[in-house]
Amino acid sequence: MSVADFTLKVRRFKPEDQEGPYWETFDVDLDPTLSVLDGLLQAKDRDDGSLAVRCSCRAAICGSCGMKINGQSTLACKTMLEEAQSYAESHSVKGENGGGGTEIVVEPMGNMPVIKDLVTDMESTHWTKIRRVTPWLLPEGEPPEREYVVPPESMIDVTQSMACIQCGACVSSCLSMEADPDFIGPAALAKAYRFVGDPRDAETKERLHDLAQDPHGIYDCTHCFSCIDACPKGVAPMDQIMRLRRAADEEDIEDQNHGRNHMEAFTKIIEKKGTLDEAALLQESYAPGIKGKLVPKHGAVKGLIESIPTAVRGVTAGKMRSLPKLIPGVHHKLPGDAQDHVKRIYAHAEDHQVELNLYIRGEEPDEEAPEAEVEPEPDEAGEE
Amino acid sequence: MSDLKLAYWPGCVSRGFTPELHGSMALVADRLGIELVELDRANCCGAGVIAEHNQELADTLNARTFALAQQTGLPMMNICSTCQGSQSECQQRLADSEYRSHINETLAEEGLTYDPEGFTNKNFLWVLVEDYGLDRLSEQIQRPLDGLKVGPFYGCYILRPKHRLGYEDHPERDLYLERVIGALGGEVVQYDGARKCCGFPIITMARDVSLRQAGTHISDALDADADCLVTPCPLCHLNLDLQQPEAAKAVNRDLGLAVLHLPQLVGLALGFEPKQLGMNKHVASTEWVQQRLEAVPASA
Numbered sequence: 001m002s003v004a005d006f007t008l009k010v011r012r013f014k015p016e017d018q019e020g021p022y023w024e025t026f027d028v029d030l031d032p033t034l035s036v037l038d039g040l041l042q043a044k045d046r047d048d049g050s051l052a053v054r055c056s057c058r059a060a061i062c063g064s065c066g067m068k069i070n071g072q073s074t075l076a077c078k079t080m081l082e083e084a085q086s087y088a089e090s091h092s093v094k095g096e097n098g099g100g101g102t103e104i105v106v107e108p109m110g111n112m113p114v115i116k117d118l119v120t121d122m123e124s125t126h127w128t129k130i131r132r133v134t135p136w137l138l139p140e141g142e143p144p145e146r147e148y149v150v151p152p153e154s155m156i157d158v159t160q161s162m163a164c165i166q167c168g169a170c171v172s173s174c175l176s177m178e179a180d181p182d183f184i185g186p187a188a189l190a191k192a193y194r195f196v197g198d199p200r201d202a203e204t205k206e207r208l209h210d211l212a213q214d215p216h217g218i219y220d221c222t223h224c225f226s227c228i229d230a231c232p233k234g235v236a237p238m239d240q241i242m243r244l245r246r247a248a249d250e251e252d253i254e255d256q257n258h259g260r261n262h263m264e265a266f267t268k269i270i271e272k273k274g275t276l277d278e279a280a281l282l283q284e285s286y287a288p289g290i291k292g293k294l295v296p297k298h299g300a301v302k303g304l305i306e307s308i309p310t311a312v313r314g315v316t317a318g319k320m321r322s323l324p325k326l327i328p329g330v331h332h333k334l335p336g337d338a339q340d341h342v343k344r345i346y347a348h349a350e351d352h353q354v355e356l357n358l359y360i361r362g363e364e365p366d367e368e369a370p371e372a373e374v375e376p377e378p379d380e381a382g383e384e
Numbered sequence: 385m386s387d388l389k390l391a392y393w394p395g396c397v398s399r400g401f402t403p404e405l406h407g408s409m410a411l412v413a414d415r416l417g418i419e420l421v422e423l424d425r426a427n428c429c430g431a432g433v434i435a436e437h438n439q440e441l442a443d444t445l446n447a448r449t450f451a452l453a454q455q456t457g458l459p460m461m462n463i464c465s466t467c468q469g470s471q472s473e474c475q476q477r478l479a480d481s482e483y484r485s486h487i488n489e490t491l492a493e494e495g496l497t498y499d500p501e502g503f504t505n506k507n508f509l510w511v512l513v514e515d516y517g518l519d520r521l522s523e524q525i526q527r528p529l530d531g532l533k534v535g536p537f538y539g540c541y542i543l544r545p546k547h548r549l550g551y552e553d554h555p556e557r558d559l560y561l562e563r564v565i566g567a568l569g570g571e572v573v574q575y576d577g578a579r580k581c582c583g584f585p586i587i588t589m590a591r592d593v594s595l596r597q598a599g600t601h602i603s604d605a606l607d608a609d610a611d612c613l614v615t616p617c618p619l620c621h622l623n624l625d626l627q628q629p630e631a632a633k634a635v636n637r638d639l640g641l642a643v644l645h646l647p648q649l650v651g652l653a654l655g656f657e658p659k660q661l662g663m664n665k666h667v668a669s670t671e672w673v674q675q676r677l678e679a680v681p682a683s684a
Contacts (some may be wrong), residue, residue, distance in 0.1 A: 019415065035580075073419065090555065090556055090559070091556075091558075091559065122606065135480065142443040155437070160674075174587075175540075175580055175581040176581075178580075179583065179593045179594075179597045179600070180590065180593040180596075181597050191651045199389065201395055215590065216590075218591065219586070220586065220589070220590045220593065221586070222540075222581045222583060222585050222586045222590075222593070222594070222597070223540065223581075223585040223586075224540040224544065224580075224581035225469070225540050225541070225543070225544035225545050226540075226544060226581075228544060228545040229544045229545050229546055231521040235591070236545075242432075242436050242545065245436045246436060246439075246567065247440075249436070249437055257586075257589040257590060258588055258589055259589045262588050262589060263433055263436050263437050264437070266430075266431070266433040266434065266437075267433070267434050267437045267438075267441075270427065270428045270434060270445070272426065274427045275396040275399065275400075275427060275428045276396035276400065276428050276431070277395070278396070278397065278400045278401050279400075282588070284517060286588065303588065305590070306527050307588075308589060308631070310626060310627060310630065311386070311631070313626065313629065313667050314401060314626055314667075317665050317667050331400070332396075332399045332400070334424075334427065335424055335425060336425070338425040338427075341448070341449075341493065341494040342427050342445070343495075344490075344493060345441065345490055345491075346441060347444055347488045348594065349438055349440040349441035349490070350438065350441065351443050352438075352440055353438070353440055353441075354439070354440040354483070354486065355439050356439070356443075356477045356480060356483045358477060358480070361480065361615055363476070363479065363480075364480055378571055
């Protein structure tokens with residue numbers, strides 16, 4: 001086993017001594033293919049037994065060792081020292097107090113209170129939010145005498161969200177929660193989809209209604225993809241949030257965030273114009289018109305009025321050619337019959353609504369390399 | 385003379401709310417000797433919003449754009465992080481041959497077909513670093529951005545998820561803005577918000593949260609002494625520039641930080657005047673940037 005030297009720069013916080021937060025570096029020597037968690041445990045063993053870190057399985061199953069490594073939320077047991085080192089070098093990662101470069105920067109998870117060093121309070125944010133989405137099955141009527149029987153394929157849809165190990169890495173990375181601590185968040189919403197998509201659950205519509213109506217619910221996700229990169233189990237929480245939005249759309253569930261209006265308006269504008277007319281989108285998102293007449297809904301007038309200064313500024317700065325709809329604007333039009341083809345695509349796709357889940361289906365291997373080596377079959381060429 | 389010829393998808397916003405992006409891109413490409421063949425029949429990428437409604441619809445619409453690009457026989461280039469992310473997402477699903485043939489059946493009516501073999505679609509930022517080359521870019525500089533302190537702002541869609549955006553082959557794509565700023569002679573400003581979300585996707589849904597995000601990043605950049613930000617994403621530009629006065633209110637602070645589109649920053653170094661690059665069409669004044677550069681007059 002080859003051993004290499006690594007420096008871990010750890011963000012410490014010791015409430016009992018009223019110290020911190022402060023940075024401390026630990027030099028460790030370990031096989032580069034061992035994990036950052038192994039490095040932390042060596043530091044704890046050799047240098048400072050008071051270094052607090054939560055861990056158990058060391059195999060990315062228990063979800064205990066969530067933390068930030070070089071600014072990325074992840075599991076310490078799943079991150080190899082050499083991998084963290086090379087990222088730190090190429091990205092010269094800086095911790096909050098500066099420095100960095102050749103050091104692996106280790107911090108507690110974000111968006112939750114720190115109890116001590118790398119141990120965060122999972123209860124006050126993560127678990128509270130998980131409980132918020134009623135994370136258990138609500139079936140109809142009396143339970144059957146034996147197990148529920150469902151066709152296996154009807155459960156496939158929720159397997160991705162079932163892979164969650166509750167490590168909190170997605171919560172730690174969430175940029176919406178950073179700006180709005182009340183956001184229900186990626187872990188809880190992925191958990192919500194696990195029941196919305198479950199064929200045995202009888203409260204699907206109520207669940208969707210609840211999550212769409214909450215201003216900090218499904219339409220508070222800013223689409224930043226951080227949770228997808230952070231999740232060590234491929235749950236892709238943001239994708240589950242988008243599925244919740246899709247399900248809410250199918251159930252015609254209105255929301256006070258204008259989320260569904262926005263999506264419907266966007267989709268319709270592209271069908272009509274091929275490219276996005278932002279001015280029309282702004283208006284339609286707040287107040288979908290019927291035959292040119294404004295039909296303001298709850299909160300729409302306020303939203304529309306709030307957006308007027310922006311629109312006026314856009315016009316005076318020369319960005320927009322017109323105020324939203326108030327003066328008819330000139331919008332880029334697709335030439336010739338292109339728009340008809342876009343409309344035909346809509347007709348087809350709205351008919352099928354095929355959803356391909358690569359988590360379940362798996363990605364096709366890159367065929368480039370083997371293909372280059374394969375000689376064309378003379379027989380086949382002859383037949384043609 | 386041009387050895388780089390590309391099928392060019394400008395996106396919707398560069399022809400709508402940020403026309404200065406489209407215009408500056410045309411000037412800069414011409415000066416760099418990059419030939420752009422505009423895909424004027426192509427459609428909106430869906431910005432992730434159409435996929436929210438109907439995934440197959442978003443995939444078919446983007447497959448159509450890819451197929452139109454393939455008809456030109458050229459690699460495709462976009463100038464919008466959001467287009468990059470949304471289109472890469474569709475590309476990932478369209479790599480599945482069975483699914484792709486289903487989508488291609490719809491495209492057949494227009495005589496189009498998408499074949500992922502050898503097809504690439506890259507943001508101008510990636511083209512600049514990977515295909516054009518920063519050495520070659522440095523040679524074209526007429527007015528080095530000496531002393532100009534520039535904060536990079538990437539936009540989520542060009543950063544994450546890494547697996548989908550080619551980071552396995554190009555692990556440093558999340559450092560390219562810093563490299564371009566450096567190659568142009570500018571000084572990179574390190575600040576907290578460079579790789580965070582501008583908040584734009586929820587501007588109509590959670591306005592306060594959205595504006596707080598934009599305001600916080602601009603504040604952080606100002607605290608780090610930035611003269612301006614630069615972004616390859618026109619949607620980030622909308623929240624950081626067009627909404628800046630509202631963002632200022634959301635964080636209760638005077639802001640006033642110029643936000644440049646990537647081609648504008650390149651264009652300044654190539655010797656174009658700010659007005660030629662449409663910098664007078666911004667909401668946050670770009671005058672400070674102009675003043676900073678006046679010490680180094682353009683020789684072009």
